[in-house]
Amino acid sequence: MKQIEIQEHSCDICVVGGGLAGCMAAIRAAELNDDVILADKSNPERSGCAGTGLDHIWGYFPEVQSREGVSLEQMVEDHLQNVAHGLVNRPMLHYIAATSYERILDLERFGARIRFEDSTLPGKLRLQYQMHACRNTLHFEGRDIKRILAKAVRKAGARILDRVMVTELLTRDGQIAGVVGYGTRDGKIHRIRAKAVIMSTGRINRLYKPYPGLTFAIRMPPALTGDGKAAMFRAGAELINMEFLSIPGRWSSRNLIRGGGLPTGSYQPPGVGVNALGEVIRRRNHEVGNKTVYGTAKTFATGRSFQGELEAGRGPIYADMSWGSEEDQRYMLWAIENEGLGPGFLHIMKRYGLDFRKHKIELWPIEPEHSAAAAGGPMVDESCQTTVPGLYAAGDEAGGIPGSVAPGAFTMGYLAAESAAGRAAETGALRDGDGDGELLDFCNEILNRSTGDPWEDAQATIHNHMSDYNIRFRSETMARRGLECLEYLENNMRLTASNPHELTHCLEIRNLIECGKIIFRSTIERKESRGEIFQRRDYPEQDDANWLCFLGQKLENRQVRFRKHTP
Amino acid sequence: MPPVIDKKLCNTCGICYNICPQDVFSFDRKQAPIIAYPQECWYCGACVVDCPKGAVSLTLPLPLHIVPSPALYGPPGPQERQALELAADFSRSIEGDPAEPDSGQETGGSDAADRQGGKAR
Numbered sequence: 001m002k003q004i005e006i007q008e009h010s011c012d013i014c015v016v017g018g019g020l021a022g023c024m025a026a027i028r029a030a031e032l033n034d035d036v037i038l039a040d041k042s043n044p045e046r047s048g049c050a051g052t053g054l055d056h057i058w059g060y061f062p063e064v065q066s067r068e069g070v071s072l073e074q075m076v077e078d079h080l081q082n083v084a085h086g087l088v089n090r091p092m093l094h095y096i097a098a099t100s101y102e103r104i105l106d107l108e109r110f111g112a113r114i115r116f117e118d119s120t121l122p123g124k125l126r127l128q129y130q131m132h133a134c135r136n137t138l139h140f141e142g143r144d145i146k147r148i149l150a151k152a153v154r155k156a157g158a159r160i161l162d163r164v165m166v167t168e169l170l171t172r173d174g175q176i177a178g179v180v181g182y183g184t185r186d187g188k189i190h191r192i193r194a195k196a197v198i199m200s201t202g203r204i205n206r207l208y209k210p211y212p213g214l215t216f217a218i219r220m221p222p223a224l225t226g227d228g229k230a231a232m233f234r235a236g237a238e239l240i241n242m243e244f245l246s247i248p249g250r251w252s253s254r255n256l257i258r259g260g261g262l263p264t265g266s267y268q269p270p271g272v273g274v275n276a277l278g279e280v281i282r283r284r285n286h287e288v289g290n291k292t293v294y295g296t297a298k299t300f301a302t303g304r305s306f307q308g309e310l311e312a313g314r315g316p317i318y319a320d321m322s323w324g325s326e327e328d329q330r331y332m333l334w335a336i337e338n339e340g341l342g343p344g345f346l347h348i349m350k351r352y353g354l355d356f357r358k359h360k361i362e363l364w365p366i367e368p369e370h371s372a373a374a375a376g377g378p379m380v381d382e383s384c385q386t387t388v389p390g391l392y393a394a395g396d397e398a399g400g401i402p403g404s405v406a407p408g409a410f411t412m413g414y415l416a417a418e419s420a421a422g423r424a425a426e427t428g429a430l431r432d433g434d435g436d437g438e439l440l441d442f443c444n445e446i447l448n449r450s451t452g453d454p455w456e457d458a459q460a461t462i463h464n465h466m467s468d469y470n471i472r473f474r475s476e477t478m479a480r481r482g483l484e485c486l487e488y489l490e491n492n493m494r495l496t497a498s499n500p501h502e503l504t505h506c507l508e509i510r511n512l513i514e515c516g517k518i519i520f521r522s523t524i525e526r527k528e529s530r531g532e533i534f535q536r537r538d539y540p541e542q543d544d545a546n547w548l549c550f551l552g553q554k555l556e557n558r559q560v561r562f563r564k565h566t567p
Numbered sequence: 568m569p570p571v572i573d574k575k576l577c578n579t580c581g582i583c584y585n586i587c588p589q590d591v592f593s594f595d596r597k598q599a600p601i602i603a604y605p606q607e608c609w610y611c612g613a614c615v616v617d618c619p620k621g622a623v624s625l626t627l628p629l630p631l632h633i634v635p636s637p638a639l640y641g642p643p644g645p646q647e648r649q650a651l652e653l654a655a656d657f658s659r660s661i662e663g664d665p666a667e668p669d670s671g672q673e674t675g676g677s678d679a680a681d682r683q684g685g686k687a688r
Contacts (some may be wrong), residue, residue: 046586046613062608119660126660143616163590184590212630216607217590223609225589256610256631284650286657322640328655344612348625354635360636498675501590501604562620 019048059100177433270324
């Protein structure tokens, strides 16, 4: 019988996931400790949500906001009420808002360009409206932000272990002892002992059926499959908000889905959203107001919605970005070039003879997403520590801070590193931990199986179960059926893999099923509806008296326990 | 075949193979990388941006094609020009006489006015 090869490593601090949060964590950790490993399933040079760019970060910019009469406290309150709908880890939100600008100045030190001659604002910053009622989102040159950060990680002295998918945690006496990953190219198990671990593997992006019908044609990175959240749950960390969906019904370019802001967003001063008759449904930014508008049925300042136009027989819907001066067009192209997936979009436009001056871009509501605006993940304290001592979480990985996005990644990554460095300094020798037995069995079974189910079939099954049982007709009975179906899949799939690339996908399937089950269980437990992020057919009303709280779910002695936490 | 490598331009440096977040390439250091998993491409464009020789381009599978549709753009009239200036003032960090931000109420602009660039206020 074939046995998977195991390679041992050790370090003081292990950062898992090399996106914005993980890179910032690795940089700060390596400034404070000389034995840091950054493990990434892909390569920090281009991995994560900002792999091909990031053109906007929100924060509190004192010189600008104080002039506009907005205090830090007011901005935090605005986020709490309007972005997080009252349900947020307030101390962490405050920390993010207060220190985002400091981290942006770090990015400038690392080599990112954030100042522009055409701006008349203090500091020559380009600031936009985005989620808040004040101008607080920096527009900057972030196409290569990941390359800049990866360089800073190496310069700070952290070791990068790329193409290692961490999928399990090691614990000893309830405390963190390390992580276990799978080499997506070398096919080995990498067991990394560590005194402190920072998880930053981001969102769960392959749960729901994508509209274009292609598994990898989605808005956020398809490589992100909830590996961190699943691993932390199995290790006993308490997860919150897992039942919520993020921005259901957000619109993007039809089929060739992009991030950024088609048709909303800050970067298209001359852009409008129109129906098939050429009627303007979403006016220009200054007429829509201070905030971008998300959601299927959200009405714009015209009193009409894209969804409403489709239902009234006036579809399709288009973004018409043909307007404005040459300078406006240049600005728009500059912003798209610097936002994630934007460079690919512009390359494709050019290659296929498309031009914003000449062509409208058809829009469509994209598949639901998890995390981000819903903020499902481990509960963290003021130091970014989860409920497992020595285990920290940062960025989209962490639960409880809706809309923290890029500034959440930078600030929490930095904070988690400081906390982890403190922990490592106080901890004695490295210890052996437990927790990888089931993972090794799972891998060895696949290695020794010659025929069975390809991972693609299991992926399609997950898409079906999650989309059918957890979107339109959400209820207790539907969630119970969803849980049953995922458990059936788990017990009956006989995955096969002919190489490490395919075995990596099998491990992703294992984590997606884990996350799906957590979601269904929390869905059954939360007996209310809560805005657009959680609609139940059997409990259509919001119930603040009982449910204005985080719903925690954790494993205790292999039993699932729920707990309510008032934020 | 999502990424396509022009073998005449490729210098076999392996950067595309090293940076691809989806790991779609295979590479043996002697010849141009092979697209081993074309169906797993995210169309992010990292390989296009990072190729030092400009040897990589993206080709879309049919379901992802953007079917062209003509835009509504026309030469701006005076009202429309003013609206576009307000839009630019609001959306770019240039202070002068910025538009009063709308709180989301219906402004009463007709569709015809919208088509000409929105109702100027």
